[in-house]
Amino acid sequence: MNVQNTDTAAEAVVANGLGKRFGQKKALDDLDLRLGQRGITAILGANGAGKTTFIRCVLGLTRHDTGSISVFGHAPGSAAARSRTGVMLQDADLPHLLTPREHLTLFASYYDRPLGVDQAIATCDLTDFADKRYKKLSGGQKRRTQFALSVIGQPSLLFLDEPTTGLDTDARRTLWQTVRNLADAGTAIVLTTHYLEEADALADRVVVIRDGKVLTDASTQTIRETVGGSLIRCVTTAALNSVSALDGVRSVRTEGRFTELLCHDAPAALRALFAIDPSPQDLTVSKPSLEEAIAGLATVTP
Amino acid sequence: MDEPNVLRRAFTIAAGCLVALALGAAIFLPTPDPDKRAGALAITNALAFDGEFWWEDATLLIENGRVVALGSEVGIPTHARTIDVGGATILPGLIDAHVHSYGDALTQQLRFGVTTVLDMFTAPGSLPASRDARDSLAPSSRADRFSAGMLATVAGGHGSQFGVPIEAIDASTDIEKWVADRLSEGSDYIKLVYIPYQRRLPSLTLATAKTLIDAAHDAGVMAVAHVSSGRGAQDMVAAGADGLVHIWADKPVDDAFIDAALAADIFVIPTLAVFATAERSGEGVRLAEDPNFEDRLTDAQAASLRSDFGLRIPGMRLQAAIDNTRRLHDAGIPILAGSDAPNPGTAHGPSLHHELELLVRAGLSPAEALSAATVVPAERFNLQGRGELTEEARADFIVVDGDPREDPTATRALRHVFKNGADIPLD
Amino acid sequence: MRWGRAFVNEAGAEVLKAWRAPEFLLPTMLMPVAFFTLFAVVVPGSSDSPAYLLATFGVFAVMGPAIFGFGVAVANERERGWLDIKRASPASGGLYIAAKLFATVFFGALSLALIYGVAAFVAGVSLPTGTWFAMMLVHLAGSVPFALIGLTLGFLLSANGAVAVSNIVFLALSALGGLWIPVFVFPIAMQRFATLLPSYHLSELALAIGVGGDRPSGLHAGVIAIMTAVLAALAAFAWKRQRG
Numbered sequence: 001m002n003v004q005n006t007d008t009a010a011e012a013v014v015a016n017g018l019g020k021r022f023g024q025k026k027a028l029d030d031l032d033l034r035l036g037q038r039g040i041t042a043i044l045g046a047n048g049a050g051k052t053t054f055i056r057c058v059l060g061l062t063r064h065d066t067g068s069i070s071v072f073g074h075a076p077g078s079a080a081a082r083s084r085t086g087v088m089l090q091d092a093d094l095p096h097l098l099t100p101r102e103h104l105t106l107f108a109s110y111y112d113r114p115l116g117v118d119q120a121i122a123t124c125d126l127t128d129f130a131d132k133r134y135k136k137l138s139g140g141q142k143r144r145t146q147f148a149l150s151v152i153g154q155p156s157l158l159f160l161d162e163p164t165t166g167l168d169t170d171a172r173r174t175l176w177q178t179v180r181n182l183a184d185a186g187t188a189i190v191l192t193t194h195y196l197e198e199a200d201a202l203a204d205r206v207v208v209i210r211d212g213k214v215l216t217d218a219s220t221q222t223i224r225e226t227v228g229g230s231l232i233r234c235v236t237t238a239a240l241n242s243v244s245a246l247d248g249v250r251s252v253r254t255e256g257r258f259t260e261l262l263c264h265d266a267p268a269a270l271r272a273l274f275a276i277d278p279s280p281q282d283l284t285v286s287k288p289s290l291e292e293a294i295a296g297l298a299t300v301t302p
Numbered sequence: 303m304d305e306p307n308v309l310r311r312a313f314t315i316a317a318g319c320l321v322a323l324a325l326g327a328a329i330f331l332p333t334p335d336p337d338k339r340a341g342a343l344a345i346t347n348a349l350a351f352d353g354e355f356w357w358e359d360a361t362l363l364i365e366n367g368r369v370v371a372l373g374s375e376v377g378i379p380t381h382a383r384t385i386d387v388g389g390a391t392i393l394p395g396l397i398d399a400h401v402h403s404y405g406d407a408l409t410q411q412l413r414f415g416v417t418t419v420l421d422m423f424t425a426p427g428s429l430p431a432s433r434d435a436r437d438s439l440a441p442s443s444r445a446d447r448f449s450a451g452m453l454a455t456v457a458g459g460h461g462s463q464f465g466v467p468i469e470a471i472d473a474s475t476d477i478e479k480w481v482a483d484r485l486s487e488g489s490d491y492i493k494l495v496y497i498p499y500q501r502r503l504p505s506l507t508l509a510t511a512k513t514l515i516d517a518a519h520d521a522g523v524m525a526v527a528h529v530s531s532g533r534g535a536q537d538m539v540a541a542g543a544d545g546l547v548h549i550w551a552d553k554p555v556d557d558a559f560i561d562a563a564l565a566a567d568i569f570v571i572p573t574l575a576v577f578a579t580a581e582r583s584g585e586g587v588r589l590a591e592d593p594n595f596e597d598r599l600t601d602a603q604a605a606s607l608r609s610d611f612g613l614r615i616p617g618m619r620l621q622a623a624i625d626n627t628r629r630l631h632d633a634g635i636p637i638l639a640g641s642d643a644p645n646p647g648t649a650h651g652p653s654l655h656h657e658l659e660l661l662v663r664a665g666l667s668p669a670e671a672l673s674a675a676t677v678v679p680a681e682r683f684n685l686q687g688r689g690e691l692t693e694e695a696r697a698d699f700i701v702v703d704g705d706p707r708e709d710p711t712a713t714r715a716l717r718h719v720f721k722n723g724a725d726i727p728l729d
Numbered sequence: 730m731r732w733g734r735a736f737v738n739e740a741g742a743e744v745l746k747a748w749r750a751p752e753f754l755l756p757t758m759l760m761p762v763a764f765f766t767l768f769a770v771v772v773p774g775s776s777d778s779p780a781y782l783l784a785t786f787g788v789f790a791v792m793g794p795a796i797f798g799f800g801v802a803v804a805n806e807r808e809r810g811w812l813d814i815k816r817a818s819p820a821s822g823g824l825y826i827a828a829k830l831f832a833t834v835f836f837g838a839l840s841l842a843l844i845y846g847v848a849a850f851v852a853g854v855s856l857p858t859g860t861w862f863a864m865m866l867v868h869l870a871g872s873v874p875f876a877l878i879g880l881t882l883g884f885l886l887s888a889n890g891a892v893a894v895s896n897i898v899f900l901a902l903s904a905l906g907g908l909w910i911p912v913f914v915f916p917i918a919m920q921r922f923a924t925l926l927p928s929y930h931l932s933e934l935a936l937a938i939g940v941g942g943d944r945p946s947g948l949h950a951g952v953i954a955i956m957t958a959v960l961a962a963l964a965a966f967a968w969k970r971q972r973g
Contacts, residue, residue, distance in 0.1 A: 042872075059816075060816070060817070061813055061816055061817060072750065077816075079821070082817065082818060082819045083819045085817065087814065087817040087818070089810055089813055089814060089817070091810050091813060092809070092810030092811060092813055092814045093809035093810055094811055094814070095742075095744070095746055095806065095811060097746045097749040097750060097828040098742060098746060101308075102308055102309055102742065102745070105307055105308070105309055105738060106309055106739060106742050109731075109734050109735045109737075109738040109739070110818050110819040110820045111819060112731075112736055133749075146814075149814070153818070153819070159817075163863060180956060220949045234431075306744065307738070307741075307743050308741070309738040309739075309741030309745065310737050310741055310742045311741070312739060312741035312742070312745045312748070313737045313738070313740045313741035313744065313831075314737075314741075315744075316740070316741070316744045316831070316835045318835075319835065319838075319839070320835060320838055323838055324862075325838075326842075327862065327865065328844065328858060328862070330849075330857070331845065331858070332849050332850075332855040332856075333853075333855060333856065333857050333858055333861075334855050334856070396733065423921075426914065427910070427911075427914050429913065430781075430911040430912075430913035430914070431781045431911065434936065434940040434941065435781075435782055435940075437941055438733045438941045439854065440780070440855075440856070440941075449841060457855060475957050482917075483916075483917070486913065486917055486920065487913060487914065488913050525896050565822070
């Protein structure tokens with residue numbers, strides 16, 4: 001296609017002020033995000049945070065209400081955008097009565113410069129079951145087949161929605177390696193995952209989406225340094241400012257009547273807290289979830 | 303793309319199958335034999351009746367299922383096939399003006415030279431298909447049919463005893479709608495049962511019968527009446543019926559009736575064959591043993607011809623029926639040949655030939671009897687292109703040995719039956 | 730994307746998928762010929778004209794693969810997310826529909842071949858070659874409006890709902906459109922209703938070709954064309970609606 005020359009300068013994805021409502025619920029709320037032509041970006045967020053809606057809008061599967069998106073300078077869902085995009089969706093199933101080889105053959109025929117079917121089978125490690133009907137494959141084998149479909153067209157931009165759910169450790173590592181190779185070869189990759197480990201292992205950049213907005217956008221390095229520790233949750237009479245200055249506390253936020261302290265040294269923080277408020281109520285100490293941990297980043301001053 | 307591609311192979315096989323099916327269809331699907339239908343055919347060296355005139359040394363030329371010409375000086379095109387019938391007689395395909403057709407009735411009628419029947423009551427479900435069939439000139443092994451469909455009678459009245467579902471008429475029936483329903487079922491005309499002057503069966507009243515007749519006429523179709531008595535016949539003539547589908551034998555036809563019938567231009571289908579059965583005359587058995595028919599009857603036809611009502615029916619004396627038919631004919635009232643097959647003692651096909659003989663006994667000349675089974679019913683029921691062999695008429699005709707102008711049984715010696723221009727196998 | 734190559738693969742995939750599910754394929758293909766044989770051959774004296782039944786049962790034969798092949802299959806593939814993967818790929822909706830239509834026409838043709846075979850070699854129907862092909866063309870082209878009905882159902886309904894509704898629509902179009910029993914036999918109100926159904930007009934068009942009689946073939950062809958356009962608009966609306 002001739003347009004590719006003009007595309008080369010364009011960023012993979014540019015989303016400006018993106019908004020999408022489903023009835024009363026705002027799935028995307030004035031979301032801005034740009035993805036360059038290279039690198040692996042992990043998008044994190046709780047279920048319902050808006051990351052799947054964002055990906056569907058970029059793919060043209062769902063129409064956004066407000067704002068704009070371009071994919072390599074083209075409208076989402078346009079033929080030019082689709083021809084350069086590969087996708088592995090989370091809840092998508094393939095027709096049961098065809099084999100992985102047949103699925104790959106079909107998908108290869110959609111693209112101008114696809115990988116060879118045999119090559120894709122070898123790269124994605126489908127050899128053992130390439131000629132079995134899809135219906136008979138294990139969950140992991142199905143995911144690997146879907147992954148192979150997403151890369152057969154040698155896309156410039158690859159979306160992987162929870163790609164390793166259901167894979168065993170070996171298969172997961174094989175897939176990671178393949179993803180890294182693609183990234184090294186110049187493919188822009190967007191990954192959503194629940195596994196912090198996966199983001200850590202693969203991504204150069206982590207974007208956290210919450211309530212339809214970009215909450216955090218930082219390099220994996222920054223995340224790695226700041227995430228961890230414990231979460232102290234209590235009802236306290238102490239002032240917020242004084243609590244955030246305590247020893248061992250990384251950040252503080254309020255959640256209803258509760259105060260939440262994200263700590264890198266919980267015992268030190270507890271001692272300091274008791275010093276200024278001897279009787280905090282409903283106190284619990286827990287390991288923060290990924291979401292809580294990353295949400296904590298929001299209050300870190302850059 | 304050197305890898306094996308199952309998808310492409312599946313597509314190629316499917317596309318190949320489609321091509322093969324199309325080719326197979328072109329080669330193997332049977333097409334009508336052009337010799338039998340499309341091609342021109344000349345029947346030469348015949349005595350021929352065209353519905354009006356008798357032609358000696360005549361040639362009948364047909365093409366594409368229709369008559370091109372009939373006469374003594376017809377030129378035969380070079381591409382025409384020729385059949386020299388050596389002096390045999392060509393007659394228009396016979397019309398049986400009173401039958402009840404179901405099962406293989408139409409097939410049997412055609413095997414015996416009857417190319418069109420007028421059905422006087424049958425289940426309406428089969429009417430649309432027979433309409434299509436009769437409009438077509440495609441080869442067919444069945445006689446064409448026009449039909450009254452469901453008949454008009456009262457609950458428990460005559461016609462309700464055969465097990466065919468009937469929308470019986472009572473005082474609350476919307477007669478106009480009843481008639482419209484028949485027409486939408488495919489009825490070609492309305493037949494009603496009017497038998498008030500006996501006590502065995504209930505009957506339509508004169509007023510209802512008249513309403514039915516008027517409704518039929520308003521809807522643009524004919525109304526014919528089943529009667530069983532002279533008074534009933536007189537009532538129906540007065541009520542405006544187009545025809546009576548039986549003669550009656552309870553009393554002689556009088557001058558008053560004849561005057562009224564002539565004024566009303568009514569026709570009568572005597573169905574004398576049924577009177578012969580009612581008298582246990584044994585004529586059905588004799589017909590079954592006719593050497594022209596004996597070997598060609600199906601078991602069911604033979605059994606039907608040999609059956610009767612199980613008793614002599616007192617009010618149905620054959621001679622009285624014949625005498626009444628003679629009076630009507632002598633007075634110039636049109637008589638139509640109808641067998642009322644498959645009543646006891648009759649069978650679809652043979653019994654129309656029997657009726658011709660009975661009509662001759664009632665004073666019609668053999669040629670007049672042939673008109674009563676061809677051109678007269680065609681005119682009375684407005685059957686275009688039937689009952690005659692004029693230009694553009696349907697090529698429905700029979701070839702018989704002998705001269706049926708002299709011998710009313712000559713029609714039984716069938717040599718050919720042509721339907722839509724195709725020669726029907728007679729075995 | 731090279732359209733020819735993609736179509737060959739896509740159509741091949743559709744044929745294979747249907748071929749590998751004989752439990753669905755065989756009933757839809759065999760039922761019409763079984764019914765036809767019953768009414769045109771087995772029941773004695775029931776048919777004055779096997780050509781009449783050929784015309785109507787031919788419509789019946791293509792309707793099954795079209796309505797079920799589109800209605801049930803599209804609902805299934807949409808519900809399972811397969812359609813999303815396809816729509817995110819360079820394959821277009823047109824390619825998907827064209828390939829499914831090819832498979833529908835293919836299996837419809839197999840089903841027709843059985844009926845035409847019985848009609849020609851058992852029931853004794855004999856027609857000029859041009860008439861055979863014209864009737865075949867009407868029957869195969871009949872796949873299109875029925876496929877559009879199936880497509881609309883497939884876009885609007887869940888997989889289970891599509892099975893139920895497709896069956897109802899299939900039976901209603903057959904019975905009320907006069908494919909089993911001639912429309913003439915119906916009460917007036919039902920006869921009027923039949924004129925709203927594409928199955929009725931297709932069978933009348935096939936009858937006009939194969940049997941003749943007093944049938945306005947141009948009118949029926951025109952009505953079918955209009956109905957097909959309306960059904961296409963309806964399918965396009967359903968497609969937009971399910972995109973969200």
